[in-house]
Amino acid sequence: MKIFKTQKELQSFLQGLREAAKKIALVPTMGALHEGHLSLIREAQQIADATVCSIFVNPTQFNDPKDLERYPRPIQNDLQLLEAVACDVVFLPEVDEMYPGDDMPWHIDLGELDQIWEGAKRPGHFQGVTQIVYKLFQLVRPDVACFGQKDFQQVMVIQRLVDIKELPVRIHICPTVRNQDGLALSSRNLRLSDAGRIKALALYRSLAFIKNYKTAKTVDALKDGALQILAQEGDIEVEYLAICERRTLREVDLLLPHKQHVALLVAWVEGVRLIDNMLLD
Incomplete structure (x- = not known):
């Protein structure tokens, strides 16, 4: 399992995969991984030659700075879990690496998706989600990106991002992982x-x-x-x-x-x- 912390290192490695005509899948996460996340990795492995998992607690999608501060970051455990499922690449950037300070203000027209249900409960949240996902898509240039059905509105938001920006990536929705009684894993x-x-x-x-x-x-x-x-x-x-x-x-x-x-x-x-x-x- 390769671990990269800078965009330059990751791009250099992925360029070699592209030159070898390898199909690349991306699984974006904020860490604190559980079986639901690992199921995304396994599904990505079935549909691509190489799987990239990003772990990045994205500050722009938090409404409350205290929530950002409290967000769990069990990175060593996350890496052990990813190694156990044979993930190919882990991208583990710091905030400065993804937000260097010279970014243009971000806003994308998500229509009602930004204003109803989770959008209404967390104003600005989906703008932050699309901002980081767009950065990751531009960086990794995946053929396919895997997201869990459990956060369904988020997946529809990301599909809207792909449609608006006309990105050459297929969004693959992975079924919600449940325990034997039906409770969605979280x-x-x-x-x-x-x-x-x-x-x-x-x-x-x-x-x-x-x-x-x-x-x-x-x-x-x-x-x-x-x-x-x-x-x-x-x-x-x-x-x-x-x-x-x-x-x-x-x-x-x-x-x-x-x-x-x-x-x-x-x-x-x-x-x-x-x-x-x-x-x-």
Whole structure:
């Protein structure tokens, strides 16, 4: 496993791969890796000749400086995990390497994607995400980039970035990794008690209800049924539950057969904000 800390070193190495006609996959992360991240590496290895994993806690996507400061950085453990799954390349830059100080102000027109759901909760967050992802795409020039379905709105934002900038990279969405009971894997789960983790399984059950009955019930009835499942569990605070058109994430009143849809859910359990979703088509 090669580890690079500067753009120049990484570019030099990747140039050799390109000259050898190797297909390159990029998996951007902010570290604190878990099985969900490792599944992205494994999937990238199936569709490319070389996999680059970046680990960079990006300051421009944090609204609160304290959140940035508190963000976990278990770098040695991350590197051990990546070595164990035979990742080819790790890019591990410092902030000055990615933001040297002479950057032009960044703004990209993400439309409603920047203003609804997670965009509304975290103003400016997706501008920061697109800023760093664009830098990484320009640097690595990957053939394909792998992102997890769990952060679905983020993936749609990055697809919009690719479309606007006309970048020659394919966005590959990897399925959400769940434990055997259906709970979506997340570093946040560690903050739940055993009872809280059991309670959080209601998120998966509510989304599965929507998918299972999508052809038999109206959108309103689907949402009502899902909310009842969450309410029956008790002590789950729903922040939002929405059934949306997949690309725009606009909420819909009707599931149209020629459209693709996704159910989005954010709920609080034991003071922990849990994010999940399910593709309905």
